[in-house]
Structure formats: C-alpha cells, structure tokens
Amino acid sequence: MNETQMQHLSWSVNARGVAWIWLDLAEKSANTLSEPVFAEIETALDAIAATGAKGVVFASRKTAGFVAGADVEAFAALPDAAAARALVERGWRFMERLAAYPLPTVALIHGHCLGGGLELALACRARVAVSDRKTRLGLPEIMLGIYPGWGGMMRLPALIGPSKALPMMLTAKSVNAKRAKRIGLVDEAVPERVAALTAEALVLNPPKRKGLPLVERLWAGPLRALFVQQAEKRLRAKVRAEHYPAPYAVLRCWSQYRGNPLLIPAADPSSIEFLATHPTTKNLLRVYFLQERLKRFAKAQTAPITRVHVIGAGVMGSEIAMVCAASGLTVTLQDLSLEALARAQQAATRWFERRFRDDETALRAALDRFIPDPQGLGVAQADVIIEAVVEKLDVKQRLFAELEQRAKPDALLATNTSSLSLEAIAEGMAAPHRLVGIHFFNPVTKMPLVEVVQGAQSDAKAVERALVFVGKIDKLPLPVRSAPGFLVNAVLAPYLIAALKCVESGIAPEVVDAALEAFGMPMGPIELVDTVGLDVAILAGQQLVPDEPEPPRRLHQLVQEGKLGKKTGEGYYRWEKGKAVKRTVKPDEIPEGLAQRIIAPLVAATERCVAEGVVADTDLADAGVIFGTGFAPFRGGPLHWRNTQDTDKREKSTEMT
Known part of the structure; x- marks a missing residue:
C-alpha cells in the first residue's frame, strides 16, 4: 500500500498486514507531542483500522530519537492554569484512546524516548528498544517542575512496579535499552538491524503479560501507604517541598488518585493548576531554555573531532580523558609518571564499569578508547589537545611552544587553567591564535558546565571548535572572555x-x-x-x-x-x-x-x-x-x-x- 503523507507523520500498511506510523515532526530536528500531532495520529489510527491491518508499529524518522516529550515551548506559553489543565486532559484522552485501540500496538524506540514520548510508548501494548548507547527512556518532567500527566504515573508503576517506577519519576533518571529490558519497561532490546522485524513479530504475536512480583503487588496495594511514607522520607532528605513541590505531587497523585492528575481538585497542592502556576515551575522552565541555549553553541559545523590528547594524569586530566572516552572519542592520556597513568587507568575502569554496568559492549569500547600514552605519541594524531598540568606559567608556556610544533596544523590547542591568563600562556607561541581555554570543573564526571575561554589572541574559529567539542562530550559549553576566574x-x-x-x-x-x-x-x-x-x-x-x-x-x-x-x-x-x-x-x-x-x-x-x-x-x-x-x-x-x-x-x- 502506498504511504500516506501527513504534515507530521506518514503511514502505510505492508504486505504482512502491519501498519507503520512514522513520526516526523515538520521543520524540527526532534519529535515532540502537541495537539496537531495527537490529531494526526488519531486520524491515521482511524484510517488504519478500516484497512484490515493486523496491528500498528510506531516509529520515528528522526535520527535523534523516538519522541523527546511534549512541546515545552507550547507548555511555557500557556496563558493560565485552565489552559494547563486542558493540555493535560487532551493528552490523557489521547493516551487512553491509544491504550484501548482494538489492534496490537508496538513502539519501536531508538535514541531519546522521554516524557510524553515514553507515555506514548507505555500506552502501546508492547515496546522494542534499539540497544545502542544513544537509546534512553525516562520521565524527566520533574526537571520542569511538573509531572507526567498523560498516563505515565498510572502506567509505569503498573508495568514495572512502584519500587522501580517511582524513583524514575522522582529523580528524572533515564535508563538505557538493556536496563529497560531488565526491569520490564520494554519487551525486547535488540540491535538496530533486527529492530523492525522484532517489532513486527510482536504485532503478529503479542506477548503475554506476566503479573508483577508479589512484593511489587504489596507495595502497590495493601502496603502502598508505607511505601509512600518511606519514599517521602528519602525525598525530604534531598529536596524541600516548598522548593520543589512536583516530586511530592507525584507521590500524592499515585497514592491517592491512581496516577490520574485529572482527579485532583484545583486547590490541592498536587494539582495541575497548583504546579502550572508555581514559581518553581516558571523558573525551572527558564533553566530548561537556558540549557537549550548553551547546547546551541555546540551546533556549528566544524572539522570532525574523533581523537583527543590530554596532558596530565592528575584528577582533572584523568577525568577529562574518561569523559571523552565515554563519549565515543579516542583519547591518549600523557604523563611523565607511569604510576599516575596506572592510577588513571584504574579510576577509568571503575568509572566505566559503573557508567556502562548494563552494557558490556559499551564498557569494552570505552576501555579500548582510553589509551595511556607516556611518550605523548598521540599529539600528532589528535584533533583536540588539552593540557591539565600544574598551574605554573613557565611550564605551560614551554608546553604549548612545543605542542604547536608537533600537533596537526588544524588541531585545537586548549588549556584547562583556572587561574592563569591565556594571553600570558600564549606569549611563547609562534601562533598564539590557536590557543583557547577549555575550563572543566571538579569533578569533571559530574559537573555539566565547561567554560570555553576566548583570550585576546584567540581565533574565533578555534573558539567555535572548542564549543563544538564540549557539546560532543555531552557537556554544556559557556563562552567566556579571559579574565581572572572567568565567570564561575x-x-x-x-x-x-x-x-x-x-x-x-x-x-x-x-x-x-x-x-x-x-x-x-x-x-x-x-x-x-x-x-x-x-x-x-x-x-x-x-x-x-x-x-x-x-x-x-x-x-x-x-x-x-x-x-x-x-x-x-x-x-x-x-x-x-x-x-x-x-x-x-x-x-x-x-x-x-x-x-x-x-x-x-x-x-x-x-x-x-x-x-x-x-x-x-x-x-x-x-x-x-x-x-x-x-x-x-x-x-x-x-x-x-x-x-x-x-x-x-x-x-x-x-x-x-
């Protein structure tokens, strides 16, 4: 059957009788959910039901992922609490209709599947996730001061049990494909090459659902009050209700209103109206847009970056190298001390094991990319060279004067200095315009921000490439001018x-x-x-x-x-x-x-x-x-x-x- 093209999706039914709905939001790099998208999906589902199809697979044509969530800009622009309730009600009705659809439905997930995207997947009968490092599933609404209002608070605990579901909702932590399979969030986690066939197989042979384990049934039933009491105690040790009301609202909505926010009276502190108009929500939305602005600094088109050389295997240098390797870059780590390199290798192994505990393939790949390099042989091949040595001006001056002779002509030369002037460091260089600052914060593995420092002598293209590099290692780049202490x-x-x-x-x-x-x-x-x-x-x-x-x-x-x-x-x-x-x-x-x-x-x-x-x-x-x-x-x-x-x-x- 020919593919039917709509503004934000297309659909068709193949020879095996499986209908495919391909989400592809117009003029956007990622799929988000909104009223026009809901309406198009409903129109497609009605048309598919009339074709005699055996079931439906939801998939995405965006390389970034499945669905990134609701349209945050549309939510931020809502005029009042009544509009917020109307938005939640529309999404809730859509998800209920999808859950009740008479044909088997499967969500084929790659990349990000977050917020409303995961709620859409939960409303399907089954889920298949592509098992690569980019696939992440989660409900991050708490980070915006709100909660999953389209069925996530009801369906996720019912599917995987409250002891696994509530922490996901209260912390906004996402899980990878293999972890999702282990906890029962997806039915299959498979390589991309067989993902489509697996999704169709689940349409044609829907999986039989197993009930929750006894302990999860107890937490969800007769021991629900005790479970919530313990969860709230842990929550109070981390955040205050007056600062962050949303996680407390999640507990109340799940425990007293079966996860349905539409049942909560407007005057209740866990209601849609209360959260939508709370100052915390407005400020967290502001923080979200600030974060998106920082991310955009990393979007420039520059020469590819695949290899990084880090000089200095102290705590900072080691963690910079670890983060680069975890992000898919090949890293050579140089230090005069073999003992320091050995400690760095051990620390990297421990951190990679924690980070990739559910993905042995990713763990081995990260370890292979982390290369101790006592002789500094990696300098000649590196696209980015970062020094993290002792904070002594003469040492850094000599180092960069040598590096610019050995590095590729287009290699980015960067210092991690936190206290020295870039202009002074560059004084001994033949081409001082090549030097920029890339200032990480301790601990590098946890701190999201990196200051990209432009000295008076720095070339604008070098600064631009540094911003792109920071984004490539999943950090937030902040452009700053060289000055004592920079900003932070x-x-x-x-x-x-x-x-x-x-x-x-x-x-x-x-x-x-x-x-x-x-x-x-x-x-x-x-x-x-x-x-x-x-x-x-x-x-x-x-x-x-x-x-x-x-x-x-x-x-x-x-x-x-x-x-x-x-x-x-x-x-x-x-x-x-x-x-x-x-x-x-x-x-x-x-x-x-x-x-x-x-x-x-x-x-x-x-x-x-x-x-x-x-x-x-x-x-x-x-x-x-x-x-x-x-x-x-x-x-x-x-x-x-x-x-x-x-x-x-x-x-x-x-x-x-």
Whole structure:
C-alpha cells in the first residue's frame, strides 16, 4: 500500500498486514507531542483500522530519537492554569484512546524516548528498544517542575512496579535499552538491524503479560501507604517541598488518585493548576531554555573531532580523558609518571564499569578508547589537545611552544587553567591564535558546565571548535572572555569569603551551611570550602578577591595546622568516611537574612562579570552560575532572583502606599 503523507507523520500498511506510523515532526530536528500531532495520529489510527491491518508499529524518522516529550515551548506559553489543565486532559484522552485501540500496538524506540514520548510508548501494548548507547527512556518532567500527566504515573508503576517506577519519576533518571529490558519497561532490546522485524513479530504475536512480583503487588496495594511514607522520607532528605513541590505531587497523585492528575481538585497542592502556576515551575522552565541555549553553541559545523590528547594524569586530566572516552572519542592520556597513568587507568575502569554496568559492549569500547600514552605519541594524531598540568606559567608556556610544533596544523590547542591568563600562556607561541581555554570543573564526571575561554589572541574559529567539542562530550559549553576566574570562580570566591567571614564573626559553620541549604544551594559554603581544600581557598581568595587584605584568621590558622579539609580529614569540620560530621541545626538558630547576606557578593560579582563583558548577557551569566556552582535552579539564577526580589519589594511598597 502506498504511504500516506501527513504534515507530521506518514503511514502505510505492508504486505504482512502491519501498519507503520512514522513520526516526523515538520521543520524540527526532534519529535515532540502537541495537539496537531495527537490529531494526526488519531486520524491515521482511524484510517488504519478500516484497512484490515493486523496491528500498528510506531516509529520515528528522526535520527535523534523516538519522541523527546511534549512541546515545552507550547507548555511555557500557556496563558493560565485552565489552559494547563486542558493540555493535560487532551493528552490523557489521547493516551487512553491509544491504550484501548482494538489492534496490537508496538513502539519501536531508538535514541531519546522521554516524557510524553515514553507515555506514548507505555500506552502501546508492547515496546522494542534499539540497544545502542544513544537509546534512553525516562520521565524527566520533574526537571520542569511538573509531572507526567498523560498516563505515565498510572502506567509505569503498573508495568514495572512502584519500587522501580517511582524513583524514575522522582529523580528524572533515564535508563538505557538493556536496563529497560531488565526491569520490564520494554519487551525486547535488540540491535538496530533486527529492530523492525522484532517489532513486527510482536504485532503478529503479542506477548503475554506476566503479573508483577508479589512484593511489587504489596507495595502497590495493601502496603502502598508505607511505601509512600518511606519514599517521602528519602525525598525530604534531598529536596524541600516548598522548593520543589512536583516530586511530592507525584507521590500524592499515585497514592491517592491512581496516577490520574485529572482527579485532583484545583486547590490541592498536587494539582495541575497548583504546579502550572508555581514559581518553581516558571523558573525551572527558564533553566530548561537556558540549557537549550548553551547546547546551541555546540551546533556549528566544524572539522570532525574523533581523537583527543590530554596532558596530565592528575584528577582533572584523568577525568577529562574518561569523559571523552565515554563519549565515543579516542583519547591518549600523557604523563611523565607511569604510576599516575596506572592510577588513571584504574579510576577509568571503575568509572566505566559503573557508567556502562548494563552494557558490556559499551564498557569494552570505552576501555579500548582510553589509551595511556607516556611518550605523548598521540599529539600528532589528535584533533583536540588539552593540557591539565600544574598551574605554573613557565611550564605551560614551554608546553604549548612545543605542542604547536608537533600537533596537526588544524588541531585545537586548549588549556584547562583556572587561574592563569591565556594571553600570558600564549606569549611563547609562534601562533598564539590557536590557543583557547577549555575550563572543566571538579569533578569533571559530574559537573555539566565547561567554560570555553576566548583570550585576546584567540581565533574565533578555534573558539567555535572548542564549543563544538564540549557539546560532543555531552557537556554544556559557556563562552567566556579571559579574565581572572572567568565567570564561575569569579563569582564563587566572594561568596565563599563572605561565608567564612560569618564564621569568623562567631556564627557556627553548621548554621552558615544550614542557612544556604535552606536557600536552596546543593551544599553549604563551609562544607564546600572543606571539600575543595582550605589551601586552595586561600589561593583563590588572593587571586579573585584582591580587596580582601588577608584570608580570614580561622582559615589561615587551620591551614597553618595542616588541617586542609576533606583531604586531610579535618578542616572546619571533621570528616569520616568522606562525609562532614555536623550537628543538626534547628530553623530558629539561623539568623534572619543570613543567606541573603552571603549570597549578595555572588550576585554582585555576577553582575560585574556581565558589565565587564566576561559573559555576553545576564541570561548566560545565570546559566553559568546555575550549572557551574549549583545555584538553586528553582530560583532561576542569581540575577533573575535578584530582579524578582526587587520586583516583589516594589509591589509591596506600592500596596502599602
């Protein structure tokens, strides 16, 4: 049968009687779900039912993946809570209709299958996933301050059990194809070459569903209240309901409303209306669009990047190499010390084993791409060369003067320096325009942001290629201008100094940390200083907060005593088994306005970086501070938060007058 072409999809029925619906959203690189797409699928399903087809396979013609979720831009543009409810209701009706379709339905999944995309797959009778490293299935709505409103909260726990489903919904973590098969989320995980045949086989011979194990039936039934109580206890240890209401709403919706958000009254704090209008949702949507903007910096067309050479097998250099290898690049790691290379190889093996625990093929491939290179032979073949050696100007100058002689003429030369001037490093080079900064944050394996630094001498094309490279290793590239501390360290240093000065004034470290954690920071500033090292904090303060004549007395004293924080087992805190030993702080112990007082220097430094052109605008500054320091995402960034506070004050002042 000829293929019927519609605006966002096409469909046909083959000789075996299997109908294929190919999703292909017009003028977009990824499929998303919206009213026009729902309407076209429904029209196609009605037409297919009249053909006598034996069943339907949903697939995607987008190379990026199956379906990325709902149309976030359309959601962000909703005018009010009523419109949000109408959107959820439309999607819910569509998924219910798909689930009740009289013919067998199969979702053939490759690449991303997220949010509404996974809800569509869950509404099908069966699912097949392509077992490569790009395939990911998940429900990330929590990251936008909302929940899976099109049946995900109902169908996922029913399919795989609440003990596996609720963590996926509460953390937004996705799973790969093999993990999805193991937990029962997909029926088959197969190589791409047989995926279509497997999907058709499931249409023609639908799988018989096994019931959930007894323990999962108990969690979903008579022990549901206990399960939710335990889940909420774990949740409260991670996030506060007043900051992030959505995960608490997921628990309530599943436990009390059978996963159907349409049953929840509008006044309920777990309702569609409450979440859609909550400030956290607006700010998390802002963060989403900031993240998308950073990703776009990596979209330029440049020469292919397949090989990377990293110099320095310390913690930073080793993790840079690990991340590159995990992302599909061949990496040579150079160091004079064979012991350092051996430690790096061991660390890489442990990390790859955790990262690829469900994919032995991907694990072996990553290990093969991670190549210790004591002689630096990889320099000649590398597309990107990154140095992560000691922070000494003369060492780096000699290194790059040598590298530019040995590297390919078009190879990107990059420094990971956090404190030295790019212009000074480039002084000894014959072609200084080749040098850029690619500044990673510790730990490289976890921190999403990378600053791409343009020195006064850097060529714009080299900077562009560095941005593309950062995107290629699944990091967020932030373009910054060469200046002391760039953006992130320049704003972090005065924040930490302000916190240390509060301790100096007599406020307990635990109280300072509790105040900032209550504000929404992922870690208190005193614990952070202990984590990075007190000696490092002194050096950073001298370089980045020159107005401070000397470090706080207590900080200086601890360093003199050799108490450098986590790495020595004692600093402002005593450390046991990698954790700071702290006493519990009661809310009434925290002085009013303490968090705001400590945050104020960070906000001022962020504003100064924008004014001085270190970063292009306030939105990019907010993005850098959120993804580089962990600044409370639900507040939308330091400058956005400051502006919101100013607006609130003006509105209150107007009301009083």
